[in-house]
Amino acid sequence: MSQFNNNIEPNIIDDKMVQKAIEEQCPEDLNLAEREAINFKDVTELQLSFRNILQIDSLWHFENLTKLQLDNNIIEKIEGLESLVHLAWLDLSFNNIEVIEGLDALVKLQDLSLSNNRISKIEHMDTLQELQIFSIGKNNLTTLEDVIYLRRFKNLRTLNLAGNPLCEDQRYTLFVVAHLPHLVYLDFRLVNDTTREAAVLKYQDLTELLELEEAEALAQLKEKQAKQKELEYHTAAFVEYLNGSFLFDSLYAEDPEAAKLAYLPGVADLLQTYRKEFVLVCENLFNYGLEEHEKREAEVSSFCESLRAALMANQQENRKIILDFECRHKRRLDEIHNARSYDIAESKRAESKEDILQLSEALMTLEMLIADQLEELIKDFKRNIADIASTFIENVKGRMTQCRDLEDRHHERLLEICISTLEKSVKNELEEDLPDDVRTLLVDKTTIVKALDTSHGIRLLKINKRESDILCSTYRWQASVTEKAFQNEIDRNRDCIKKILQYIDTLQEELDNITIVEPVQ
Structure with a gap:
């Protein structure tokens, strides 16, 4: 459904829509009164697929949500997710999204699907340090080097890039495996030892240079954090910036x-x-x-x-x-x-x-x-x-x-x-x-x-x-x-x-x- 159709009436998420979705998810043995009495704050999973949603909104009630399905809609912009800080699973596949954004608050996210959209760059995901599964197949990714961005996600084990223009590059598989050494599955296939060894051998010089740069950046970050922690301690003592000139x-x-x-x-x-x-x-x-x-x-x-x-x-x-x-x-x-x-x-x-x-x-x-x-x-x-x-x-x-x-x-x-x-x-x-x-x-x-x-x-x-x-x-x-x-x-x-x-x-x-x-x- 990730295309506009003149015959489709776009929707925006509202209380009526989510209430209906919750009632559909409820066990059959619950009566209507019990279904309607459910507090949004108690909901941990919400499915809003195939609802012609154009804009994400009205989800701030669901502060304990861990799983959210928004696939197969006509969403153009990732937004309105700031309050979903406990979200671990998010499906935004089959939409009209062009830019990865609006995910900063989702620090517990482990599984993210953005497949079948219009995304041309992997970016704005720095806070997703718990990410384990990332699906961004069938988008508009053209630059193979953009994959290097994913090195920051040390827990990433499953990656799907299939269907993007960059996959046509003959270097694709070895390049990705070499630069993401912890990857277990690539494009729904297990990364075998033969492929991993060939990737390491081919791109060893590049990856070693990256590792040095990352180690230096990490050292600088730790030093900055240590200084910040020290400053906070001095501030708590009310004598910040008095240890010198x-x-x-x-x-x-x-x-x-x-x-x-x-x-x-x-x-x-x-x-x-x-x-x-x-x-x-x-x-x-x-x-x-x-x-x-x-x-x-x-x-x-x-x-x-x-x-x-x-x-x-x-x-x-x-x-x-x-x-x-x-x-x-x-x-x-x-x-x-x-x-x-x-x-x-x-x-x-x-x-x-x-x-x-x-x-x-x-x-x-x-x-x-x-x-x-x-x-x-x-x-x-x-x-x-x-x-x-x-x-x-x-x-x-x-x-x-x-x-x-x-x-x-x-x-x-x-x-x-x-x-x-x-x-x-x-x-x-x-x-x-x-x-x-x-x-x-x-x-x-x-x-x-x-x-x-x-x-x-x-x-x-x-x-x-x-x-x-x-x-x-x-x-x-x-x-x-x-x-x-x-x-x-x-x-x-x-x-x-x-x-x-x-x-x-x-x-x-x-x-x-x-x-x-x-x-x-």
Whole structure:
């Protein structure tokens, strides 16, 4: 059906279509009401073949779908699949698709069929690392070298390319087998050892070069990932980019006047000293930040462990009480069923009611005790977190004050050099031959002071901004971790009370539903 026909009315996937498809897939023993009541989120397989579908849409409900058939339609574009993150099997064969796209979210896809379409290039599939079976036969693939793209799929074992123009190339079979060494089946045929050996021999030089390039690319990727992971760790410690000259370099990133002033006698040495001292303060702050991050993590870990221990002890006590009760409760229910008289049965029922009431009180008391215990635990945690955050903040402020002091001293010394150079220039006593753009700064004292003060102010703002970023991150973390602890406890307490009430109601309902029949005399 992968052609337009004037007599065909194109369809777009809608709720009515998918509901009908689901009903058709349901077991025959389900009645219509049961079929209509099926939640789209519970559907794992969906067949929408031969339905004249032009556009993929309305599938976002099916978030747990693992198998989707859209073959034999008139689909032109792969789209609308973003929410199907659990999809393992996808059939889009016999459509009008020209470009491979829209598959990025399908990271669990293992079997993909795009055969009998109009595709001319294998591309845009990088995220499909679980791919094992790929069928793209009878398309418009012409370039044999495009097959090399498939080397990235290390799990690919079955490939169908039959019916594409590239298959007419006499190199086809050996080229594909050589470049996809893990392939087991090609075009529905088992790749035998003879073919594999011939392919390796013919294309060994090319494949070895590819392997070297891939190994280098993999090494670069791992290095990039390691750096990214390290940066994430530094960011979690709130001291990212403080392990070096990043902050110092940023102070001068947009200050062309500073580069000009470096030509003045003594300024280069002054700047080098300033840089060395400033970077040292930053690195000290960086190392301190990592140490404090470990302390924060240890405090959170200790709190979580204490929380787990308290809850485990509470749960064990709960289980003991419930087991003891259920033994008694079962015995009493048997006694009620087997009572020799109505009065005896009613007496046993009354005892059960009282026992249920006592169980409710016991469970509620236990919950109240654990709630009080956890409340104190969380309060201690909040105080500890506040102390840790306060200590960190004070130390950050101290070190950033050192950075500002260094900037102030540098500014004062730079100003002295500039004024001295200006005076020598006015008296024609300046020995150095300065560039013209530097001399334009040495017009008069007012001009040079204004230029230096502007640069100084910008650098102080950048230092203040970095300090503010660290403090804000710390405050946010402090609020987040403590508020989360309190909210989790509120949610746990409510959930626990709800479960107790439901359990007690179930017991009471079970007891109330026992019909007592007075024995016949």
